[in-house]
Structures are given as C-alpha cells and as structure tokens.
Amino acid sequence: MIHVIAAITARPGRRDELIAGFRSILEPVRAEDGCIEYGTAVDLDTDIPAQAPGRPDVVTVVEKWExxxxxxxxxxxxxxxxxxxxxxxxxxxxxxxILEPA
Structure with a gap:
C-alpha cells in the first residue's frame, strides 16, 4: 500500500471552484481498481503551536492506493x-x- 498527499494550490479566491471540481470526480476515482481511500481536505486553523500557518488557497488530497x-x-x-x-x-x-508505511 502507498499513501499520497497532494497539495493543490488554487489561484487566489478560486479554491471553492477547485473543491467543486474534485467533488465531481470522487465517485469514479473511488471506483478505480486499487483505490483504498481518496478525499479532499482544507487547512483547519487551530491554536496548536506546531501547526504551520493556514493555506487559504490549498486543497489537500489524501489518497491510499494498493x-x-x-x-x-x-x-x-x-x-x-x-x-x-x-x-x-x-x-x-x-x-x-508519495509515502509507504514504515
């Protein structure tokens, strides 16, 4: 199994359009042979000191493939x-x- 973290940066102010685009492909991607997990996420602002600053134009895609x-x-x-x-x-x-389990 492998893990994939993709950080996709949208042009300023266009992140919601990018998220909508990803929503349109979730079903066909999840149906692909070897897909274990595929989803999008955005930065969450917290008060945790080790967290990097938020990226307002970034969509992160978290994937697992066989x-x-x-x-x-x-x-x-x-x-x-x-x-x-x-x-x-x-x-x-x-x-x-692209990562592999350690």
Whole structure:
C-alpha cells in the first residue's frame, strides 16, 4: 500500500471552484481498481503551536492506493485527464508526496 498527499494550490479566491471540481470526480476515482481511500481536505486553523500557518488557497488530497502501479493507472484515467484539463486555469501549482508505511 502507498499513501499520497497532494497539495493543490488554487489561484487566489478560486479554491471553492477547485473543491467543486474534485467533488465531481470522487465517485469514479473511488471506483478505480486499487483505490483504498481518496478525499479532499482544507487547512483547519487551530491554536496548536506546531501547526504551520493556514493555506487559504490549498486543497489537500489524501489518497491510499494498493500499489504504485495503481496510482500510475489513476493518473492516466480518462476522468483524471478530463479533470486536469477542466481545472487547469484554476490551479496555480501542485505538490505531490508519495509515502509507504514504515
């Protein structure tokens, strides 16, 4: 199993549009072979000192896949290619972290 943390930065003021875009693909992604978990989250402001400052334009995607091959297939899925095309004007940047259990 692998874990994926994707931080997608929307252009200023457009995060809600990006979230709506992700909502439209949740069902087909979760139905993909090898998908264990796939969901979006946004920063929560707290008073916990170790927490980094909030990122108001970032959508974090938390994913679990059975294998790296399943993730690679997901990235090539037609609904993902269509999604990336649809949100390309909204997205300012992407950071991807791929992890394995220790």
């Amino acid at each position: 294998s790296l091959d399943h993730l690679k297939a997901h990235l090539k899925a037609p609904h993902m290619e269509e999604f990336r095309s649809r949100v390309k004007e909204i997205v300012a940047g992407t950071s991807l972290t």
